[in-house]
Amino acid sequence: MCGIVGLFSPGSRAVPAGADLRRMADALRHRGPDGAGYHEEPGLGLGHRRLAIVDLSGGAQPMTTADGAVVISFNGEIYNHLALRRELEAAGHRFRTHSDTEAILHAWTQWGVGCLDRLAGMFAFALWDRAQGTLLLARDQLGEKPLYYLQRPSGGMAFASELGALLTLPDVRRRLDPSAVEDFLALGYVPDPHSIYRDILKLPPGHFLLLNIDAPSSAPLPAPRAYWRAPTSVRAAPEEAAASLGERLRGSVRDRLMSDVPLGAFLSGGVDSGTIVALAAEISSTPLATFTMGFPGASDERPRAAQIAEAHGTQHHAETGSADYIEAARRQAAIFGEPFGDHSAVPTLAVCAMARRHVTVALSGDGGDEVFAGYRRYRFHTLAEAVRKLLPASLRRSAVAGLARAYPTLAGAPRWLRAKSTLTELSLDSAMGYYRTVCKLQDERRRGLLSPSMRSALSGHDPSERFATLMAECDPDEPLLQAQYADIHTYLPGDILTKVDRTSMAVSLEVRPPLLDPGVVDFGLGLPAGLKLRGGIGKQLLREVAGSLLPPAVLSAPKQGFADRIGDQFRSRAPEVRARLGGEAMMDSGLFDRAQLIRLVDEHAEGRADHSQALWQLLVFEGFLASETPDLDGILPERDVVGA
Structure with missing residues (x-):
């Protein structure tokens, strides 16, 4: 795992300022404490901070081809690099290292932009091809690794793994984006392609930018282009679905055990991380290190985690943590570079720090809820959609909406009496109803907190519009897939994966989520709804796979979130x-x-x-x-x- 930075100046024959490049890279020292490297030539500067994981002696970056014509600065891991290497060697390519980074260089020279479709892993990289005069910026399919960029006021562009590196540049303004402020208040994060700053963008997951050195320095940057999208329709139920999923998961876990440094796994005591730990322990030739953190006053997952650890003979580490959330709120900007509203980032940072004392790489169970429908809101959304189909839209917008307005809030009442939100959601169309279930601060309350000038500056911005757009891309007869698809393109990269990347990188730990292998994601999202959500219980097929791997008490336990009560x-x-x-x-x-x-x-x-x-x-x-x-x-x- 690493941090990358770069400066690109189309139309210029000057070498970018080395001091700027080094200042940017120094801001990412936590992402790569094992060394730094730079490449500078007219119009281009690349920087790299390295956390050595694979090919410790031969993987230094930026890395070039043998003739020096192609250069790359790469953050991530390519799990299928050995298979790519065999294919490329058969085509005549000659490798000088055992690094996965070199596989990308040769893949580019063989397939061009088409190489992105062949890369299985987590990545963000910048690749410069001098002969073609092109700079390729690319980000992995799900958005596990970040990449920020901007067009500089002084000409050219800059990019980096984190916001903080870009903010070291002397000509970068920190102008707030009012729409991003509202998005943060509504969702708890700023969704791509925007950041909290008006002038800095995020390259969306599954997208690339292709820039040309001959373009005018003042020309607007081209729009990112997609090379991957999640499935938008459901496929027929596969034969032996559980066996097929089990083999896919074993392969994904096996790939992510690739490491030349100590490796372990997070173990929360739930189905997702428990399944990953069980498979990793089964595959690994040595006892797997596992890590659990419990917090007083929160739902304590340590007893169930201990059951799984004992069943699979792991070297288990469990600790009790505590957190001052009022002080932690002050530190979020230093970790994330912009406001980030998921308070589970605080315990996540604590468990990452604990794991880093023992290992450099950790597997996680992230992605299981999005891919296999584990969130309770999916059940509510599918039920609400069934009711919507029974009630005419005019009735929902009048009678149901009126009942919702009249119904008391009853915040402290039993859940079954708190129907105001449910009625409100039923009165809305499908996308707006789902948006309300993921919204952290509902529109009326959020706008009430803002000053009149801020409300005016928003100029009709509506955070819900992206959900309507995304859900409209899916089969209208598959409400569960619509909700999952929206989350895969918003909540997963904007919240979950941002949280994991920044908290783990803050302590120089690499985290790998096997459930987010693109093949597993494609398989899981494409399953018929009944194989994911049945009888009000999600992750049905994943639970079937886990049935032979985990203790019954783990499978039957209610879902718990990894967060303290704040x-x-x-x-x-x-x-x-x-x-x-x-x-x-x-x-x-x-x-x-x-x-x-x-x-x-x-x-x-x-x-x-x-x-x-x-x-x-x-x-x-x-x-x-x-x-x-x-x-x-x-x-x-x-x-x-x-x-x-």
């Missing part, structure tokens, strides 16, 4: 929360209504409502404003402090 901290320390949300950073920004922020804190402190998620996101945003000092000039029609 509401009690915000309640007992309400004066601190109030001081931060009503303090200088938030008020000077002009983005928020102070009276509404304080009201939110007070309602939570007095037990009148549970605003845990909203308060966490607002504290994270306050920490971002305080530490990153973004440029707010010209963002709002007029800067105002409301409700003071």
